[in-house]
Amino acid sequence: MVDAVRPLGIGPYRAGIFADEAGFVAACRAARAAGHTDLQAWSPWPVHGLDEVLGLDRSLIGRAVFTVTVLGWLFCFALQYHLQVTDWPIVYGGKPYVTWQLWVVPILETGLLFGAIANFLVCCHLCKLMPDPFVVLPDPRLSDDRFAIALGGSDSVALDAWFTAQGAESVIDVDPLDAKGEPIFADLPSTDDKPNADAKEQAHV
Amino acid sequence: MSNPDQRVPSAAQITTDLTAPIFRVPSLAWFGGFAFSASLAGLMFLCVGMYIIEGYGIFGVNNTVNWGNDIASYIFWIGIAVAGTLVSSVLLLFRQRWRTGVNRATEAMTIFAINIAGIYPLIHTGRPWVDYWLIPHPNTLLLYPQFKSPIVWDVFAITGYATASVLFFHLGLLPDLAAIRDRCPDTRIGRIQRMIYGALALGWKGTATQWRHYERAYNQFAWIATPLVIGMHSTIATLLAVSLVPGWHASVFPPYFVSGAIFGGLAMALCLLVPLRAAFKLQAYITLDHLERLAKIMLAVGMIVLHVYVIEFFCAWYSESPSERYQFWYRCFGEHKWFFWTMVFCNVGMLQLFWFKSLRRNLTVLLMVGLAVNLGMWLERYNIIVLSLERDHLPSKWTSYSFQSWDYMLLAGSFGLFFTQFLLFCRLIPMVSIAEVKATLLNRHRASESHHG
Numbered sequence: 001m002v003d004a005v006r007p008l009g010i011g012p013y014r015a016g017i018f019a020d021e022a023g024f025v026a027a028c029r030a031a032r033a034a035g036h037t038d039l040q041a042w043s044p045w046p047v048h049g050l051d052e053v054l055g056l057d058r059s060l061i062g063r064a065v066f067t068v069t070v071l072g073w074l075f076c077f078a079l080q081y082h083l084q085v086t087d088w089p090i091v092y093g094g095k096p097y098v099t100w101q102l103w104v105v106p107i108l109e110t111g112l113l114f115g116a117i118a119n120f121l122v123c124c125h126l127c128k129l130m131p132d133p134f135v136v137l138p139d140p141r142l143s144d145d146r147f148a149i150a151l152g153g154s155d156s157v158a159l160d161a162w163f164t165a166q167g168a169e170s171v172i173d174v175d176p177l178d179a180k181g182e183p184i185f186a187d188l189p190s191t192d193d194k195p196n197a198d199a200k201e202q203a204h205v
Numbered sequence: 206m207s208n209p210d211q212r213v214p215s216a217a218q219i220t221t222d223l224t225a226p227i228f229r230v231p232s233l234a235w236f237g238g239f240a241f242s243a244s245l246a247g248l249m250f251l252c253v254g255m256y257i258i259e260g261y262g263i264f265g266v267n268n269t270v271n272w273g274n275d276i277a278s279y280i281f282w283i284g285i286a287v288a289g290t291l292v293s294s295v296l297l298l299f300r301q302r303w304r305t306g307v308n309r310a311t312e313a314m315t316i317f318a319i320n321i322a323g324i325y326p327l328i329h330t331g332r333p334w335v336d337y338w339l340i341p342h343p344n345t346l347l348l349y350p351q352f353k354s355p356i357v358w359d360v361f362a363i364t365g366y367a368t369a370s371v372l373f374f375h376l377g378l379l380p381d382l383a384a385i386r387d388r389c390p391d392t393r394i395g396r397i398q399r400m401i402y403g404a405l406a407l408g409w410k411g412t413a414t415q416w417r418h419y420e421r422a423y424n425q426f427a428w429i430a431t432p433l434v435i436g437m438h439s440t441i442a443t444l445l446a447v448s449l450v451p452g453w454h455a456s457v458f459p460p461y462f463v464s465g466a467i468f469g470g471l472a473m474a475l476c477l478l479v480p481l482r483a484a485f486k487l488q489a490y491i492t493l494d495h496l497e498r499l500a501k502i503m504l505a506v507g508m509i510v511l512h513v514y515v516i517e518f519f520c521a522w523y524s525e526s527p528s529e530r531y532q533f534w535y536r537c538f539g540e541h542k543w544f545f546w547t548m549v550f551c552n553v554g555m556l557q558l559f560w561f562k563s564l565r566r567n568l569t570v571l572l573m574v575g576l577a578v579n580l581g582m583w584l585e586r587y588n589i590i591v592l593s594l595e596r597d598h599l600p601s602k603w604t605s606y607s608f609q610s611w612d613y614m615l616l617a618g619s620f621g622l623f624f625t626q627f628l629l630f631c632r633l634i635p636m637v638s639i640a641e642v643k644a645t646l647l648n649r650h651r652a653s654e655s656h657h658g
Binding site: 144 | 217220351352357364375380384399401402409413417419425437643648
């Protein structure tokens with residue numbers, strides 16, 4: 001049986017390598033239907049619809065970047081107000097101190113600059129990206145032309161049989177923790193209480 | 206005989222084809238081109254060094270024409286930078302999948318052009334060692350930038366655009382850098398390459414979790430870069446339009462500059478992509494269809510530019526301002542009339558070839574029009590900046606401007622620096638986005654196979 005929820009490090013962890021995208025997506029769907037939450041999937045290019053198959057939520061990046069962009073706008077407005085009204089008010093061309101119409105362009109540009117930097121940094125944070133020359137993938141072809149799904153189970157023979165039934169080209173051992181000791185698995189929500197019975201039956205390993 | 210453009214390679218073949226230049230010894234032609242470009246780039250640095258020692262007087266500028274080659278070239282290079290974002294961001298927002306063949310090279314073009322453009326205003330300040338005064342910071346003199354001036358807006362615009370472009374470029378590169386990292390051979394050099402590309406790939410693994418955030422961030426960059434790029438070139442145009450100089454004082458300038466920049470930048474993209482696909486055998490990835498579509502966009506934007514040329518003359522006539530009217534007469538029939546007519550020939554005349562499909566798909570014609578429009582767009586900026594200043598409202602101020610040897614060196618050096626960077630890019634980074642091409646090309650191929658049963 002698939003152990004849907006259990007602490008990491010117990011039992012074998014195996015990864016099925018797939019040569020084609022459609023088989024990979026079908027296997028992801030079957031694994032999720034079977035109630036797996038300890039699952040990770042690798043692909044060399046973005047696979048359309050994989051988020052929905054795995055039940056991944058919408059990324060938080062949009063909200064984070066919008067917030068930082070608005071903070072950038074406020075910061076630039078405050079900066080200009082401080083410099084031109086509070087700290088060193090000078091009459092320039094007969095214009096009033098507060099010329100917000102003329103401040104719009106730097107405000108817009110600064111907000112977008114803040115947003116761009118936040119977009120990159122938040123993406124790096126959520127993807128756990130850091131300069132690391134020693135990263136090793138379960139199979140080097142995963143950045144080239146192969147796809148993989150890693151699952152945990154209680155019986156490695158049954159896991160291998162399940163992967164083979166799904167059309168996996170080969171099955172390899174995979175460490176559930178990366179070099180930094182963090183789980184490799186996606187932060188997946190638990191699946192429906194009543195998963196598809198056929199898929200569950202198919203995934204019994 | 207099979208058409209190389211029609212061949213659909215496998216995923217592994219795509220990686221092999223696009224990473225091949227990174228793992229092989231460059232050709233003699235590459236070394237020759239690099240040595241020539243780097244020598245020209247050296248001239249630029251020599252020029253900047255001499256300027257710091259001798260002062261701004263080494264250039265051809267004078268009290269009347271105080272914005273000469275440096276500002277004309279600055280606007281030219283900024284224009285080149287604009288088109289990269291058009292191809293990359295705007296086409297992404299419009300879900301134009303064909304962009305994947307050309308977006309990497311144009312994004313690189315953006316970065317190389319904007320760092321050259323940035324050098325010019327820093328020189329132009331006259332005292333580059335205090336250029337940091339452009340950035341607001343606490344100081345004992347209480348000297349702050351004047352936020353009511355478009356020159357300060359320009360500082361913010363260029364800083365924001367350059368930073369966003371570099372981040373956008375690097376984010377787009379992550380999956381490809383990881384692919385290179387995982388293909389490095391187990392040799393001494395291969396291990397060094399693996400460390401460098403591994404560090405630059407930021408530990409990219411291609412997990413579902415990473416792709417989910419990555420795709421969102423990548424699309425958002427398009428949303429951020431598009432207003433930034435339009436804002437940036439509109440700001441530069443406003444800088445001229447708010448002045449009273451005849452030939453500059455026109456409200457049409459912001460859209461004029463944005464469309465002109467896209468026009469010139471696409472021409473530069475053609476000049477780079479046509480030789481690139483032949484030299485590195487990328488015909489399967491940068492197809493004739495891609496180049497034809499770029500030519501179509503160029504034609505559309507070029508017609509907008511032509512429209513603005515006509516509007517400029519109409520407004521000068523309609524304004525009943527003698528200075529405005531004389532300015533445009535001077536451009537057509539003054540001592541530098543050949544600059545104007547060459548510009549018209551290059552930007553308007555040559556462009557008309559693109560009305561014909563057979564010519565849009567002819568590589569020689571694409572390259573010729575690209576080169577002509579680049580020349581025309583540089584002359585356009587020269588006409589706007591220099592000829593307007595030569596003949597302003599006060600006849601007693603009228604004078605002529607001519608290039609000095611240092612101006613020629615600075616201009617040639619800027620092209621040298623651009624091509625030096627581009628040649629390095631060709632050897633060090635995949636010239637076409639590997640992950641995006643795989644996603645687009647293979648999905649389209651599968652869809653077409655299922656459609657045909």
